[in-house]
Amino acid sequence: MNDPIRSGRLSTLAAAFVVARRDFTAILFSRSFFFFLLGPLFPVVIALMAGGVGQHVNDAADHPRLGVAMATADVDAMLAARGALAPRLNDAMPELVVVRRLAPGETIDARVELARGDIAALLTGTPRAPVLTGTPAQIAAWQGPVSLLAAQALGEAPKSYPQVALAGTASSSAGERKGRLLTAQAAQTLLFLLTMLLAGMVLSNLVEEKSNKIIEILAAAIPMDAVFFGKLFAMLGVSFVGIAVWASLGGSLVLAAGSALPALPAPAVGWPLMLLLGVIYFAMAYLLLGSVFLSIGSMASTVREVQTLSMPVTMLQLMNFFLASYAMTQPGSPVEIAAIAIPFSSPFTMLARAAQDPAVLPQIAAIAWQGLCVVIFVRLGARLFRSRVMKSGPTRPARPRKSLLARLKPARA
Amino acid sequence: MRIDLGEWQVAGNDSPPASGMDRPLAIEARGLVKRFDGFVAVDGVDLSVPEGAIYGILGPNGAGKTTTLRMLLGIIEPDAGLRRILGAERPHDVAHAIGYLPEERGLYPAMKAVEAIAFVGALRGLPLAEGRRRARRLLEEHGLGYAADRQIRQLSKGMAQQVQILGTLVHEPRLVIFDEPFSGLDALNQGKLERMIRALAENGTTVIFSTHVIAHAERLCDEVAIIAGGKVPFAGSVDVARDRIRPQVRLETRAQHGPWRAALPADARHEGAFWSFALPESGAEPLLRALIEGDAGILSLSIERAGLHDAFVAIAGEAAARALEEDKPEEMRR
Numbered sequence: 227m228n229d230p231i232r233s234g235r236l237s238t239l240a241a242a243f244v245v246a247r248r249d250f251t252a253i254l255f256s257r258s259f260f261f262f263l264l265g266p267l268f269p270v271v272i273a274l275m276a277g278g279v280g281q282h283v284n285d286a287a288d289h290p291r292l293g294v295a296m297a298t299a300d301v302d303a304m305l306a307a308r309g310a311l312a313p314r315l316n317d318a319m320p321e322l323v324v325v326r327r328l329a330p331g332e333t334i335d336a337r338v339e340l341a342r343g344d345i346a347a348l349l350t351g352t353p354r355a356p357v358l359t360g361t362p363a364q365i366a367a368w369q370g371p372v373s374l375l376a377a378q379a380l381g382e383a384p385k386s387y388p389q390v391a392l393a394g395t396a397s398s399s400a401g402e403r404k405g406r407l408l409t410a411q412a413a414q415t416l417l418f419l420l421t422m423l424l425a426g427m428v429l430s431n432l433v434e435e436k437s438n439k440i441i442e443i444l445a446a447a448i449p450m451d452a453v454f455f456g457k458l459f460a461m462l463g464v465s466f467v468g469i470a471v472w473a474s475l476g477g478s479l480v481l482a483a484g485s486a487l488p489a490l491p492a493p494a495v496g497w498p499l500m501l502l503l504g505v506i507y508f509a510m511a512y513l514l515l516g517s518v519f520l521s522i523g524s525m526a527s528t529v530r531e532v533q534t535l536s537m538p539v540t541m542l543q544l545m546n547f548f549l550a551s552y553a554m555t556q557p558g559s560p561v562e563i564a565a566i567a568i569p570f571s572s573p574f575t576m577l578a579r580a581a582q583d584p585a586v587l588p589q590i591a592a593i594a595w596q597g598l599c600v601v602i603f604v605r606l607g608a609r610l611f612r613s614r615v616m617k618s619g620p621t622r623p624a625r626p627r628k629s630l631l632a633r634l635k636p637a638r639a
Numbered sequence: 640m641r642i643d644l645g646e647w648q649v650a651g652n653d654s655p656p657a658s659g660m661d662r663p664l665a666i667e668a669r670g671l672v673k674r675f676d677g678f679v680a681v682d683g684v685d686l687s688v689p690e691g692a693i694y695g696i697l698g699p700n701g702a703g704k705t706t707t708l709r710m711l712l713g714i715i716e717p718d719a720g721l722r723r724i725l726g727a728e729r730p731h732d733v734a735h736a737i738g739y740l741p742e743e744r745g746l747y748p749a750m751k752a753v754e755a756i757a758f759v760g761a762l763r764g765l766p767l768a769e770g771r772r773r774a775r776r777l778l779e780e781h782g783l784g785y786a787a788d789r790q791i792r793q794l795s796k797g798m799a800q801q802v803q804i805l806g807t808l809v810h811e812p813r814l815v816i817f818d819e820p821f822s823g824l825d826a827l828n829q830g831k832l833e834r835m836i837r838a839l840a841e842n843g844t845t846v847i848f849s850t851h852v853i854a855h856a857e858r859l860c861d862e863v864a865i866i867a868g869g870k871v872p873f874a875g876s877v878d879v880a881r882d883r884i885r886p887q888v889r890l891e892t893r894a895q896h897g898p899w900r901a902a903l904p905a906d907a908r909h910e911g912a913f914w915s916f917a918l919p920e921s922g923a924e925p926l927l928r929a930l931i932e933g934d935a936g937i938l939s940l941s942i943e944r945a946g947l948h949d950a951f952v953a954i955a956g957e958a959a960a961r962a963l964e965e966d967k968p969e970e971m972r973r
Contacts, residue, residue: 237785244761439745446712446739469896
């Protein structure tokens with residue numbers, strides 16, 4: 227042979243690139259990637275269906291009705307009073323439902339009626355002496371409106387109402403805060419869902435690698451760190467392709483829907499930086515979780531073992547998400563600082579913070595911290611892999627199958 | 640009368656076998672130790688592999704061959720000891736000059752043969768385009784050109800194994816390490832691989848391979864390391880290993896008794912019409928003279944030089960030899 231072109235020593239980065247390039251192209255041009263792209267379609271459809279049902283339930287829960295059981299004249303007076311007041315008080319005025327028009331001398335057991343009907347409280351007595359029966363919270367909420375209704379029914383309400391001039395502003399401090407909180411929550415949830423959806427791919431990838439028995443060739447040629455980094459970045463690249471496809475489809479839907487979809491309030495750092503941070507924090511969250519999954523995948527040899535081992539990690543990640551969600555409502559608190567310091571909750575917390583706080587410097591510091599953690603976790607994972615997995619041993623056909631934990635114990639060389 | 644001095648006459652009477660010790664070392668290991676949670680898998684292994692040599696690591700399964708190779712390659716780190724591969728203390732620093740075929744063969748099933756070879760080359764620092772070019776040429780040279788664009792999953796096991804061997808060589812390494820390269824190959828392909836190993840060595844490439852088949856080591860190797868129970872009781876040339884035990888004499892005589900019997904060592908065994916014994920230290924000539932002058936009436940006499948198998952038994956012990964033959968893990972270290 228003796229070709230003039232010689233092979234040369236690869237840096238860790240170059241070696242990682244060789245692995246990443248192979249994995250990226252192999253996955254991208256595989257049939258399973260197509261199904262992977264379709265994957266989120268099912269949860270989205272289910273979420274939309276669940277959302278529709280939920281909205282219906284929510285609507286019913288948000289508009290509780292007040293039952294009325296009075297003498298016929300009193301009922302009519304109360305209904306007329308509501309008709310007069312409702313245009314001014316809008317949702318503050320409960321919807322009235324006539325439960326029964328009472329004959330003279332007739333009484334009613336309010337508790338029985340409450341248990342029977344779909345009303346939140348029952349109004350009995352007379353407009354002069356109304357009796358409101360219901361749960362403490364509900365009757366406390368309706369005490370004022372009922373009093374106003376009774377006064378109107380008795381003709382004792384104000385005869386005229388001064389015209390209130392309306393001077394609208396784009397936002398108020400409280401409204402802005404609430405809006406940004408909504409944006410933060412949406413960003414955090416999206417980030418979490420994408421991370422959980424995509425990080426699992428790393429697991430199956432390494433299990434496949436082990437079943438192909440190619441891992442030893444990789445480990446002999448390049449440092450294990452480079453193998454792990456290569457695999458992580460390949461899967462990150464694949465994830466970005468997936469997100470780009472989904473975002474394009476989602477964007478098309480948004481354009482098609484026009485103004486039918488609610489617009490999120492602008493985040494504190496502005497939309498361009500928010501999107502950039504979203505990409506960076508997705509990468510960080512993905513790499514952090516992926517590095518843990520990769521370590522698990524390197525130790526497990528079957529999909530079942532992967533599922534068993536990854537379950538606690540998934541649960542912990544869920545807890546991290548809850549921590550980040552809680553920290554979002556407690557800016558500057560020790561809880562938020564802890565959520566930022568814990569690498570696995572840090573990306574979610576910081577993205578939510580970006581929606582609420584325009585300061586950029588803490589974002590840069592957090593990204594640096596998360597990047598450092600990625601490097602540490604990958605190195606630890608690579609070391610664990612080399613010390614625990616790359617053992618040789620005699621072939622013993624009659625050896626009974628051992629549990630995973632038992633197999634993590636030493637093997638004979 | 641028939642006297643057969645066999646191989647012993649050729650190798651034993653001439654100058655001592657060429658030693659690799661005067662050549663620079665491709666691999667130097669001193670006191671390598673590897674423990675797995677207290678179990679000593681490799682226990683103070685010393686190796687010196689001269690550049691350009693064909694070096695065999697011979698031992699039964701479970702003796703520590705693969706762990707030793709993995710330490711040499713930097714796949715796992717030794718707990719103690721030193722290693723120097725092509726002058727580097729960190730094997731990954733010279734990974735571009737090393738080719739490695741692991742015992743457990745592995746390729747991506749969906750990859751085309753040409754891509755699989757180029758990928759292994761790329762891992763060793765060979766540009767991908769150049770790797771593809773060389774891969775096609777190598778496949779053509781080895782009669783597999785028609786399979787260049789076939790996926791690995793479409794190839795037979797033997798063909799896939801050949802593809803992997805070519806991947807081991809595509810970047811033209813200075814040192815090639817094969818872990819049990821002959822396992823899984825049919826006799827024809829074993830012969831091809833033997834020729835390939837010889838050709839590599841002729842081109843100056845150092846080849847080190849592990850095996851539990853003594854015949855391969857005996858045919859191919861300049862030097863061997865016998866490994867058993869994680870230790871290396873012998874490392875050196877095959878000839879030196881065989882010289883560890885004296886040549887075996889097999890004698891058939893017309894006379895049953897007579898003064899010639901005094902020439903036979905005390906532990907000579909009489910089996911049927913034959914006497915078997917180790918050649919006395921004084922050599923063949925005094926023995927022959929004593930037999931003739933003592934009126935033995937020699938019907939046949941053969942002096943066979945010990946084979947590597949006999950040497951292995953003498954060096955590593957019966958248990959290791961049995962394990963080697965039966966391809967079973969040796970139990971003697973328990």
